[in-house]
Amino acid sequence: MKISRPVLLAALATPLTACSGSQSVLEPSGPHADAIWRIGWIMFTGGALIFLLVIGLTVLTIILPQERRRWLAQQNVVIAGGIVFPVAVLSLLLGYGFFVTRGHVGAEEPTLRIEVIGEQWWWRVRYLDESGGVRFATANEIRVPAGEPVEFILKSADVIHSFWVPSLAGKLDMVPGKVNTYTFSADKPGVYRGQCAEYCGAQHALMAFYLVAMEPGSFDAWAAGQADPAWDRVAAELKYGRDLFIANGCGACHTVRGTPATGDLGPDLTHVGGRLSIGAGTLPTNIGTLAGWISSTQHVKPGVSMPSFGNLESRDLRAIAAYLESLE
Structure with a gap:
């Protein structure tokens, strides 16, 4: 059964205008999401026809x-409409679903493996080499080469989370003590928003991330830069901010490779200035939001492990924020 996507989208354009964007199942940008889109519309169409028949x-x-x-109360009519018809329809839909999804399970050998660990309420991201060792780590943002299958190794550090990039693939749970794997790809370069799809605590709604699909050549250059330690800028203000970052104990929880900051409790900040957002998609990355996050963490995202550093003077706060923004 072939369904014309433009026709269906045009028919439902008005009621679904709020369902578009970088986090939408109605705008598939990968083969897995496209398969889900087709299955969804077939089931929706079948359900709508059955509903109209019943009405x-x-x-x-x-x-x-x-x-x-x-004649509506005759035995053969009741059996045909109440037993034969639903069993036949559901069997066809089940068979179609198995047929479509089977073609996406283990169909391609991944060219890249990324370990993603869900934590309350952020994402720890590790890029793995061929032997399974960690090439480099980042947080709350995933970059992949467009058009190439990527295997995501999904884990949880605390409670059940769910990894979901609606425009690229379906959701898969991250269960404590269990490792789930998921391989999918992005058809073209772009920025796609992901979200934790399983309630995991007070800040579940603010546990998002961005998946950035890049041209393969650009991705290789980016990955090579991410493996390098933080660039030790020489500007006086940045050195002052770096020293304040260390002096205030930030290195006890965060890592900035190439500095004394080697903490592992919070996100790796080695190249935080090059990310699209901070706080797991909560705020865009710039000096102002970095300063606001540091001074008022518990106001912006109550309950996270990081305390608010409201004791810092505005000059010192801005210096730390400028230093972090420079870490690209």
Whole structure:
């Protein structure tokens, strides 16, 4: 059964205008998401036809004279409509679903493996080499080469989370003590928003991330830069901010490779200035939001492990924020 995507989208354009964007199942940008899109529309269409059939029969029983609607109560009609028809329809839909999804399980050998660990309430991201060792780590943002299958190794550090990039693939749970794997790709370069799809605590709604699909050549250059330590800029203000970052104990929780900051409790900040957002998609990355996050973490995202550093003077706060923004 072939469905014209433009026709369906045009028919539902008005009620679904709020469902578009970088986090939408209605705008698939990968083979897995496209398969889900087709299965969804087929089931929606089938359900709508069955609904109309039931409504039509209900209307007939109301408007037809009693002697003309007796055929609806005949045994063969009840068996055909109440048993044979639903069993046949559901069996066809189940078979179609298995047929489509089977073609996407283990179909391609991944060219890249990324370990993603869900934590309350952020994402620890590790890029792996061929032996399974960690090439480099980042957080709350995933970059991949467009057009190439990527295997995501999904884990949880605390409670059940769910990894979901609606425009690229379906959701898969991250269960403590269990490792799930998921391989999918992005058809073209772009920025796609992901979200934790399993309630995981107070800040579940603010546990998002961005998946950036890049041209393969650009991705290789980016990955090579990410493996390098933080660039030790020489500007006086940045050195001052770096020293304040270390002096205030930030290195006890965060890593900035190439500095004394080697903490592992929070996100790796080695190249935080090059990310699209901070706080797991909560704020865009710039000096102002970095300063606001540091001074008022518990106001912006109550309950996270990082305390608010409201004791810092505005000059010192801006210096730390400028240093972090420079870490690209």
